[in-house]
Amino acid sequence: MTQDSKQRIPVNESEPNSRQLTFEIFRFNPLDPGSEPHFDTFTLEETAGMTLFIALNLIREEQDPSLQFDFVCRAGICGSCAMLINGRPDLACRTLTQALPSTIRLAPLPVFELIGDLSVNTGKWMHGMSERLQTWVHTETEPDLDAMEAAMEPALAEQIYELERCIECGCCVAGCGTAVMREAFVGAVGLNKMARFRLDPRDERDDGAFYELIGHDDGIFGCMSLMGCQDVCPKALPLQTQLAFLRRKMAFAGI
Ligand code: SF4
Ligand code: SF4
Numbered sequence: 001m002t003q004d005s006k007q008r009i010p011v012n013e014s015e016p017n018s019r020q021l022t023f024e025i026f027r028f029n030p031l032d033p034g035s036e037p038h039f040d041t042f043t044l045e046e047t048a049g050m051t052l053f054i055a056l057n058l059i060r061e062e063q064d065p066s067l068q069f070d071f072v073c074r075a076g077i078c079g080s081c082a083m084l085i086n087g088r089p090d091l092a093c094r095t096l097t098q099a100l101p102s103t104i105r106l107a108p109l110p111v112f113e114l115i116g117d118l119s120v121n122t123g124k125w126m127h128g129m130s131e132r133l134q135t136w137v138h139t140e141t142e143p144d145l146d147a148m149e150a151a152m153e154p155a156l157a158e159q160i161y162e163l164e165r166c167i168e169c170g171c172c173v174a175g176c177g178t179a180v181m182r183e184a185f186v187g188a189v190g191l192n193k194m195a196r197f198r199l200d201p202r203d204e205r206d207d208g209a210f211y212e213l214i215g216h217d218d219g220i221f222g223c224m225s226l227m228g229c230q231d232v233c234p235k236a237l238p239l240q241t242q243l244a245f246l247r248r249k250m251a252f253a254g255i
């Protein structure tokens with residue numbers, strides 16, 4: 001134990017024997033031909049307010065500098081720290097160790113390309129999905145750069161903002177049975193984006209155009225409606241409502 005770690009505050013000052021945490025962490029470097037997928041075990045003394053971000057950084061600083069994982073914002077905003085925490089997709093930076101049993105098993109999100117250990121390339125997946133679904137406002141109107149910003153009804157702007165809260169963490173994709181089985185499935189994150197652009201009055205696409213993009217088994221009709229996505233979404237997006245609404249609209253658009 002380093003001098004620094006000795007000075008950490010135990011969870012309960014009156015209980016010097018605070019929990020010893022055991023971390024079982026997935027290890028694999030796909031770029032190393034000698035690397036085999038396995039779990040490594042690390043132990044750590046739990047401290048007050050410890051998050052998995054803090055724990056993983058301590059392990060890397062004090063026990064294994066080669067451990068790979070991603071964090072950027074540490075505030076549940078960038079979406080980069082999503083991983084399987086005892087089998088459930090969630091954001092590591094927002095997860096307190098106190099909310100978990102003393103043995104914590106961490107693994108990378110499935111579906112996405114593995115970079116190494118707990119780090120996956122969600123950006124590549126999200127970029128491909130966004131290109132396929134054309135997740136931008138489609139309009140024939142030439143933008144007037146001198147004009148005032150177009151006004152929008154506050155209630156509608158609020159509805160769009162609610163769907164814009166998605167941080168592209170990938171938890172809904174990792175928790176989705178269809179996405180695990182069907183590589184090209186666009187996931188709740190993609191379907192949520194379609195719902196968002198369908199709402200936007202500046203987007204001139206009609207339901208026929210949206211049907212071309214998601215009216216098939218890699219889109220809305222591949223969704224089994226079991227709502228694993230909504231259960232694990234760390235931003236609590238209303239995915240169930242959006243997906244059900246979109247399915248109804250696309251079923252009519254396809255007739
Ligand atoms: S409801 Fe659809 S998108 Fe959500 S987890 Fe189930 S199959 Fe995937
Ligand atoms: S819908 Fe939720 S779980 Fe899915 S990528 Fe967005 S924030 Fe993450």
Ligand code: FES
Nearest residue numbers: 074076079081093
């Ligand atoms: S580090 Fe940004 S969401 Fe966790």
